[in-house]
Amino acid sequence: MKLDQLTIVLATQNPNKAREIQEMLDGAYNVVSMEEMGIHDELVENGKTIEENSELKARQLRNLLHDPNAVVMADDTGLYVDALDGAPGVFSARYAGDDVSYEQNNEKLLKELKDVKPEDRTAEFKTCITLLTPESDLITVTGTVPGSITESRKGASGFGYDPLFIEKSTGRTYAEMTEDEKNQVSHRKEAISRIVPLLEQYSRHKTNKILASYTIADNK
Numbered sequence: 001m002k003l004d005q006l007t008i009v010l011a012t013q014n015p016n017k018a019r020e021i022q023e024m025l026d027g028a029y030n031v032v033s034m035e036e037m038g039i040h041d042e043l044v045e046n047g048k049t050i051e052e053n054s055e056l057k058a059r060q061l062r063n064l065l066h067d068p069n070a071v072v073m074a075d076d077t078g079l080y081v082d083a084l085d086g087a088p089g090v091f092s093a094r095y096a097g098d099d100v101s102y103e104q105n106n107e108k109l110l111k112e113l114k115d116v117k118p119e120d121r122t123a124e125f126k127t128c129i130t131l132l133t134p135e136s137d138l139i140t141v142t143g144t145v146p147g148s149i150t151e152s153r154k155g156a157s158g159f160g161y162d163p164l165f166i167e168k169s170t171g172r173t174y175a176e177m178t179e180d181e182k183n184q185v186s187h188r189k190e191a192i193s194r195i196v197p198l199l200e201q202y203s204r205h206k207t208n209k210i211l212a213s214y215t216i217a218d219n220k
Contacts, residue, residue, distance in 0.1 A: 005030045006203045009037055009065060011057040011074035021073070024183060024192045029199065031073075039064050050076035050090050051140060054130040062132050071202070072132040077187065079161050081109070081123040081149060083116045092161070102160050106153065109164060113149055121149040125165060125187040129195055139198055143190025158182065 007030045010018045015033045022031035034040070043060045047053040057074035065072065078092045088095035088109065096104040113121055124146045131139040146168045153163035155175025162174035167185050174182050183189050 006199070007032065007067070007070045008073050008199075009034065009061060009067070009070045011043060011061045011072065013040070020183070021188075021192070024189055025196065025199070029203070034061065034064075037065070037067075045076070047076075048090065050078045050126065050128045051130075051142070053090065054128040055138065055140065058130040058132040058138070068134055070134070071199075073129065074132075075127055075129045075188070075191070077125065077127045079109075079123060079125055079165065081113070081121070083120050083122075084112055087112075106161060106164055109149065109161065110152070113151075118148070118151065121151075123147055123149050123165065125161075127187040127191045129188075129191045131195055131198060133202060137202075139195065141191050141194040141198075143187045143192070143194060145185065145187040145190060 005028075008021075010021055010031055010033055012018065012033050013035045015036055018031045018033040018036070022029065025031065039061070041060075041064055043057045045053045045056060047056050053076040054074050057076070058072050061074060062072050076090075078089045080086045080089050088105070092105070094100060094105075096108040124144050126142060126144045128140060128142045131137075131141075148166045148168070150164050150166055150173060153175070154166075154173045155163050155177070157177065157179070158175040162182075164173065166173050167177075169185060170177070170181075174186070177185075
């Protein structure tokens with residue numbers, strides 16, 4: 001890490017996720033997890049949308065941080081299935097109930113779609129990323145990837161709904177891809193690519209005026 005490298009504290013206890021984000025940012029920033037900062041509090045996610053959850057986590061983490069110069073980043077992800085009116089959506093992680101496994105969520109999704117034809121199983125993965133600066137500038141961007149839901153699990157990699165979600169441009173499920181392949185076409189990568197210009201500007205100038213010149217609409 002360079003001494004003048006901007007530190008981003010990610011709203012997660014998972015150091016591996018922080019490293020994944022750092023790789024997506026080409027190592028230009030020092031991305032660390034809450035655990036690495038000695039923060040073990042559980043963040044509340046009770047928003048009605050993934051956008052609300054992302055902002056909630058960012059603001060909670062900002063209040064827990066003792067580093068006044070760190071930038072906070074939070075994200076939330078949902079799977080939106082057209083035939084289910086957008087479900088599981090914001091409830092994707094707990095679709096089958098609280099404290100359930102990925103397998104249980106997958107089982108419920110397949111059950112809900114058991115009578116739906118392949119051509120009607122369209123869906124999209126959506127990630128929302130919120131960036132909160134020490135100056136309290138709040139920036140939110142989203143990344144979406146279209147696809148569809150399989151009729152049975154395919155692939156052994158990844159996690160969550162990866163064995164069920166067929167990414168449209170490749171025709172493969174996320175679970176059939178290597179980690180590098182998935183990162184090139186993922187919803188998180190799409191969102192990261194939209195927030196990079198903001199980070200570059202902030203890192204270069206570190207002024208409120210730079211981020212204030214951007215709006216959420218500019219990055220959709």
